[in-house]
Amino acid sequence: MFIGGGIALSMQMANAQNAGDMQKVEITGSSIKRAEAETISVVQTLSRKDIEQTGKTSIAEVVRSISADNNGSISGSFTNGFAGSASGVSLRGLSVSSTLVLINGRRTAPYGFGDDGQRSFVDLNSIPLDAVDRIDILKDGASAIYGSDAIAGVVNVILRQNYVGKTISASTGISGERDGNVNSISGAVGFGDLQADKYNVFVTVDAKQQKRIDQNSREKWLGQADARPWGGRDQRNGHTSAGNAGGSSFLGTLRPVNAAGAPNGNVTNLPGSCDAINLDPAGGTLHDNSRGGCLWDPVDYATI
Known part of the structure; x- marks a missing residue:
């Protein structure tokens, strides 16, 4: 007997059926082609493990390193514009004002200064690294749902809901000319399990310093x-x-x-x-x- 184009059931399963008992069957392979995520548009998901494996020290660096980020994005090292030292993502090169950034599926306040004094955006530097559980990137336009600020796509940052433990990390770097030192440190502490204690409290702290070149x-x-x-x-x-x-x-x-x-x-x-x-x-x-x-x-x- 075959299921899904190549899974054979054992004789024990047949004997169990004859005895009137139904056992759980796990299909570990199939020839049926299916999408990894069945949605109306392509969604790229960066899990917590993916974020840690990038070696990035901030959410801004993680989001701006995805392939969909393009011209018009704002780097935190850019200090000559109206929105100096802030960081914004621009999907498909349609500028930061056309890329919607959500936190837990909800809108958040934009940065106090617009890019070139006119394009509003969410500062990614304001999102702590250790508080993020995953990041969902919708690479297609969603203006029909969210409005004109989602023409290029949507970046949804999902925060942790249940964290127990303590973590601390630090990094430092310097340019080949012995200047531009970059130092960062982050940490998180949480207690109380939602399943057992019915509550969870956690606190995260991020600090970063980058000297001028x-x-x-x-x-x-x-x-x-x-x-x-x-x-x-x-x-x-x-x-x-x-x-x-x-x-x-x-x-x-x-x-x-x-x-x-x-x-x-x-x-x-x-x-x-x-x-x-x-x-x-x-x-x-x-x-x-x-x-x-x-x-x-x-x-x-x-x-x-």
Whole structure:
């Protein structure tokens, strides 16, 4: 006798049926093709074991490492935008405002600052790592159910409901240039079993510190705005004056002064500082300060 295209029942089962007793039968193989998860759309599930095996130190890193995450996502290391240091996921490259993030199937408050001042999103850094049981990612649009913020898909973070025990973990890292130290520590403690005690209480704590990496700490073209030695442009900021109403500039993006004597660019008066910062790393001629010129490198104030 065969069931499901290849499971044979033993003679003991046949004898049990003859005796009038029905025993439990477990089918361990079948030729019938079935989907792993039968839903209206494709759902990827990351279990607690999957999350731990990634070696990631935050939920933001776990979610943003899935294959469906694409252009428009926000990294916690990005500090130059309106939503600096926050982290958001962008499924299918449709931006963070089109990807809905739920916690236990419910909406949560968005980050206080929108991406570029207009796109709202949920900060993944606000979700503690040890409190998460699994993550469900709906890779298809769900705007018919949730609205326009779910056009790209839905990320549903399911928190633990019953945790008993104690855990603590820590990690540290440093770049190859001996800077940008990253230190993190997390822990959880829980007591009370829902089945036996009818209650469960657990607390999680996450802390992470990442030190800055200055752009000028990297060599060559990345560490300075003047890329002329490598065939590029001089994109330092500043202005020069030819002593007339029109003015002129002698390097790349330098801005001339206008008729009122103010620079047309984004540099205001820097009295007494031009002598210190008006150096040309390309080895060119120093600008004549008496004509009102002043150069400064924005890379000196930027971080990676």
